Amino acid sequence: MMNLSDAFQRIADLGGPVVLLLIAVSVVTLAVVLYKLWQFKSAGVGRHKALSDAVAAWDCGDRTGARAALARSTSYLAPVVDMALSAGPGAATRLEAEAETRFARLERGLRFLDTVAQLAPLLGLFGTVLGMIEAFQALQDAGAQVDPSILAGGIWVALLTTAVGLVVAMPTAIALSWFEARMDVERVTAARAIHTILMPQGAGAAREPGVAPARA
Numbered sequence: 001m002m003n004l005s006d007a008f009q010r011i012a013d014l015g016g017p018v019v020l021l022l023i024a025v026s027v028v029t030l031a032v033v034l035y036k037l038w039q040f041k042s043a044g045v046g047r048h049k050a051l052s053d054a055v056a057a058w059d060c061g062d063r064t065g066a067r068a069a070l071a072r073s074t075s076y077l078a079p080v081v082d083m084a085l086s087a088g089p090g091a092a093t094r095l096e097a098e099a100e101t102r103f104a105r106l107e108r109g110l111r112f113l114d115t116v117a118q119l120a121p122l123l124g125l126f127g128t129v130l131g132m133i134e135a136f137q138a139l140q141d142a143g144a145q146v147d148p149s150i151l152a153g154g155i156w157v158a159l160l161t162t163a164v165g166l167v168v169a170m171p172t173a174i175a176l177s178w179f180e181a182r183m184d185v186e187r188v189t190a191a192r193a194i195h196t197i198l199m200p201q202g203a204g205a206a207r208e209p210g211v212a213p214a215r216a
Helices: 002-015 017-043 049-059 063-072 078-086 089-107 110-142 148-198
Strands: none
Touching: 017 089, 017 110, 017 148, 049 063, 049 078, 049 148, 063 078, 078 089, 078 148, 089 148, 110 148
């Protein structure tokens, strides 16, 4: 505990409270990223093979096969697709809203990551400005006996906060981009499943398995 306390004291002496704040933010950000990864894995994000098989079977008119494939799915979208199989053509809006409710649960915390990615560099720059002010004040206090090492030392310590801010922001931005890209794919998958099942010309909605559609 003493070594940890000494380390934090040294960091505070070098970078000031801004660096300590950025370190605290980085710890919280890492916790959020790990939680989101666990949440995505638990929800089955990206694992829609059985779901796709169910939609394809329904589109071919095989209702029994569609239900059987859906029963094997572990995706969080399975209940939405199950409702779509039992709903009429006019239920698309309600089902899309149901899917959005599930997307909203998965997107909790992404706004925090976006805030960190945007504000961490600004916090680092703020710390740099404060450090530069202290460095120039030290030069002023030195009067005629100005030592260039005083200014050089103050500048590198001040720039340390900017570096820490970028170190926090860049991985956060990468993680946020990945999460958002996954959610975009999820939305496309849900919309395709809902509209394939509910469109009037779909095989599953208008005919039994093995029965060809009537020709005009």
